[in-house]
Amino acid sequence: MSTAWLDELRWTGDGLVPVIAQEASSGQVLMFAWMNREALALTVTEGYAVYWSRSRQKLWRKGEESGHRQKVMEIRLDCDEDVVLLKVEQAGGIACHTGRHHCFFRVLRDGAWVTVDPVLKDPEAIYR
Template identity: 85%
Template structure:
């Protein structure tokens, strides 16, 4: 049996993935992987996700240069969530140009943006 067979994939053949900055513990982003993207991630050492909206493999940083070098791949106790501990190139993980994707906090019933844009998306994506 392959290590990939030990994962509890969704009915769509996907598994949720959390990318965490290895050095700081900051949760950078959430994404999805299929068997191929997870196998490629393990093989290449860089995060490869599955884009549900584009229905294709997505190598993190392929356009922006903000690649994620994978230090560890972990599987949770229920075998249905992957945790990637990564080194985030360029310090930007979010397509909005922020360090991470969780830049809004709920305060008094309203979402408030609490983290700055580090680089304009217009300059990141051509």
């Protein structure tokens, strides 16, 4: 398959694109991450989410340590061609490294961030 479609994205100056992972079945936004060209191409080829870790400066396959992989059902590009949306099936029901279903577990209430979603599995038990 040609990779010319990658040229249609508006990559940041450091060669990245923001990516939102959304649970296909519920519509719940699970997480936000970054991809470079290689990560997006690998995601398409492998059928599972591959991201770019800015802190570690390397590719990471979602779930490579935890087993909480994201099977990609659909990939969408926004109207400005600068944000990717992945519709995924989340293995194990946990997308966040904190052991929660999704990464957006805090709500701003009365000027303070309040945790509103429970830890489903202790991160110490997830990551070795």
